[in-house]
Amino acid sequence: MAGKPGRGPAWETAAWAALSDEAAKIQSDKGPHLRDLLKDEARCGALQAEFDGILMDYARQKVTLDTRQKLLDLADAVNLKVQITAMASGKFINTTENRAVMHIALRAPKGEKILVGDVDVVPEVHEVLDRIYDFADRVRSGKHAGATGKKLTNVISIGIGGSYLGPEFVHEALRTDEAGAAAAEGRSLRFLANVDPVDVKRALEGLDPESTLVVVVSKTFTTAETMLNARTVSRWLEEAAKSAGVDKSEMIAKHMIAVSANVPGAQDFGIDGDNVFGFWDWVGGRYSVCSAVGVMPLALQYGKAVVQEFLAGAQSMDEHFLTAPLENNLPVLLGLLGVWNSSFLGYSVRCLLPYSQALLRFPAHIQQVDMESNGKRVALDGTELPFDAGEINFGEPMTNGQHSFMQLIHQGRVVPCDFLGSIKSQNPIDNTGNGEPVSNHDELMSNFFAQADALAMGKTQADLKAEGVPEKLWPHKEFPGNRPTTSILFPCFDARRVGQLLSLYEHRSAVQGFVWGINSFDQWGVELGKVLAKQVRTQLQSSRQDGAKVKGFNPSTTSMLERFVASQN
Numbered sequence: 284m285a286g287k288p289g290r291g292p293a294w295e296t297a298a299w300a301a302l303s304d305e306a307a308k309i310q311s312d313k314g315p316h317l318r319d320l321l322k323d324e325a326r327c328g329a330l331q332a333e334f335d336g337i338l339m340d341y342a343r344q345k346v347t348l349d350t351r352q353k354l355l356d357l358a359d360a361v362n363l364k365v366q367i368t369a370m371a372s373g374k375f376i377n378t379t380e381n382r383a384v385m386h387i388a389l390r391a392p393k394g395e396k397i398l399v400g401d402v403d404v405v406p407e408v409h410e411v412l413d414r415i416y417d418f419a420d421r422v423r424s425g426k427h428a429g430a431t432g433k434k435l436t437n438v439i440s441i442g443i444g445g446s447y448l449g450p451e452f453v454h455e456a457l458r459t460d461e462a463g464a465a466a467a468e469g470r471s472l473r474f475l476a477n478v479d480p481v482d483v484k485r486a487l488e489g490l491d492p493e494s495t496l497v498v499v500v501s502k503t504f505t506t507a508e509t510m511l512n513a514r515t516v517s518r519w520l521e522e523a524a525k526s527a528g529v530d531k532s533e534m535i536a537k538h539m540i541a542v543s544a545n546v547p548g549a550q551d552f553g554i555d556g557d558n559v560f561g562f563w564d565w566v567g568g569r570y571s572v573c574s575a576v577g578v579m580p581l582a583l584q585y586g587k588a589v590v591q592e593f594l595a596g597a598q599s600m601d602e603h604f605l606t607a608p609l610e611n612n613l614p615v616l617l618g619l620l621g622v623w624n625s626s627f628l629g630y631s632v633r634c635l636l637p638y639s640q641a642l643l644r645f646p647a648h649i650q651q652v653d654m655e656s657n658g659k660r661v662a663l664d665g666t667e668l669p670f671d672a673g674e675i676n677f678g679e680p681m682t683n684g685q686h687s688f689m690q691l692i693h694q695g696r697v698v699p700c701d702f703l704g705s706i707k708s709q710n711p712i713d714n715t716g717n718g719e720p721v722s723n724h725d726e727l728m729s730n731f732f733a734q735a736d737a738l739a740m741g742k743t744q745a746d747l748k749a750e751g752v753p754e755k756l757w758p759h760k761e762f763p764g765n766r767p768t769t770s771i772l773f774p775c776f777d778a779r780r781v782g783q784l785l786s787l788y789e790h791r792s793a794v795q796g797f798v799w800g801i802n803s804f805d806q807w808g809v810e811l812g813k814v815l816a817k818q819v820r821t822q823l824q825s826s827r828q829d830g831a832k833v834k835g836f837n838p839s840t841t842s843m844l845e846r847f848v849a850s851q852n
């Protein structure tokens with residue numbers, strides 16, 4: 284039936300009803316506590332899954348083996364496997380925009396065949412990749428130099444949302460990786476996203492325009508913020524051209540390139556067609572890290588070899604997602620647990636806790652991937668959902684979060700967490716020879732293991748009594764525990780593993796959307812604000828230029844606007 288790729292809405296299936304009953308049991312006073320569930324060795328052994336050395340332990344989720352089976356039954360009831368295959372085989376599953384969803388093709392190896400409609404897209408993908416590698420190589424070697432002959436050692440990538448967050452996450456992740464750092468020696472990569480002019484100051488501070496290459500990244504090449512920032516930075520380049528006595532157009536030709544699915548739009552902006560690197564409408568903005576959007580800035584900074592490792596990592600996780608049985612499939616399990624926690628146990632927030640400073644921007648990227656994908660209110664056929672889809676995502680690198688928001692997660696609201704850690708550090712420091720009890724990474728990871736157990740086990744008033752804590756403090760010092768978490772242990776975070784992590788979380792969101800029966804690949808919810816901003820912009824222009832009265836807004840906005848235009852900024 285059109286618009287319903289499963290066997291009917293998930294919430295009308297017997298599997299959904301069975302999970303609702305299961306949730307009522309688990310959440311009741313008589314339901315099991317994680318403290319007890321964690322005593323069960325067989326259960327702990329069974330609630331682990333592994334792929335390529337990545338261990339996912341979900342024994343600290345409020346599930347029994349029976350719950351897991353019921354979640355897998357739900358996956359079956361909504362034809363999850365069929366929906367995954369439909370995505371991977373280029374079906375136009377983004378029905379409101381009539382598009383395929385093929386970010387998987389961006390990391391497919393040469394020679395693989397992936398059809399979108401009746402076109403095999405892999406050759407086009409590799410043609411663009413080869414152009415990027417070639418261009419990046421020429422910049423890195425100095426063959427493509429700036430207008431005054433200087434080597435282009437600095438890159439500013441201008442873009443917002445999906446044209447910014449993913450590339451920045453990967454850049455931060457590779458910055459301190461050994462191979463990444465070696466490949467990036469002598470180079471810098473910065474991002475300019477916000478339309479706030481303060482971000483322009485931060486991005487340009489201390490940069491020499493003569494040695495700076497600007498990459499304008501925008502799928503549509505119409506995004507207001509990116510276009511204004513691109514114009515602002517092109518003026519900065521033109522000023523520099525004037526001072527250096529070189530031609531303005533020469534400066535733009537040598538120092539400005541674009542990444543876009545709208546190649547004519549980029550050319551109209553004034554960027555030479557040879558310097559425009561394309562991608563396709565079947566790549567959603569938030570899923571575009573492995574297109575030219577991410578590959579261009581990353582190849583400039585880290586070179587081809589590192590980027591290829593990253594893409595190969597993402598591809599290996601894609602392969603696992605498409606082929607592993609659902610009960611051992613990491614993205615599927617993560618997605619099903621997300622559905623369980625939010626739709627059945629009622630936890631609408633989740634927290635991403637990377638025990639790695641290099642994953643500093645991972646939560647911000649996944650915030651967009653997940654919240655823009657699954658923050659929807661209707662099913663594919665337009666009927667209103669009888670539950671809230673989507674989850675609120677937030678997070679910070681750890682152990683920093685332990686000293687700020689973790690209080691709430693231990694003793695306030697229940698917020699399921701994903702703990703992400705690695706066996707090896709990107710920067711091992713070992714002063715055990717100088718009296719430190721453990722290496723610095725072991726110290727970090729002590730917290731990774733301890734926090735998850737603290738959340739699961741808690742601490743009872745009986746424990747406090749035994750410790751001799753004064754009775755009046757017992758309620759304050761009690762930890763209820765029974766707070767669900769998943770721990771994912773990676774061997775390390777190098778380029779390949781970062782690619783795997785990216786793909787893992789992209790597919791997690793897709794799985795949840797497939798189960799909920801929504802379109803995870805459109806984002807109409809961002810449009811209204813853009814339209815209203817246009818009206819305000821027109822008002823500001825006429826008020827500033829002609830002293831026009833503020834009109835056409837509600838009284839609240841009118842009074843704020845009047846105050847705003849009363850003085851120049």
Ligand SMILES: O=P(O)(O)OC[C@H]1O[C@H](O)[C@H](O)[C@@H](O)[C@@H]1O
Nearest residue numbers: 444445446501502503506568809
């Ligand atoms: O890449 P662009 O076309 O400039 O779009 C940048 C971003 O803005 C839009 O408003 C959407 O919310 C995002 O999904 C998109 O990634």
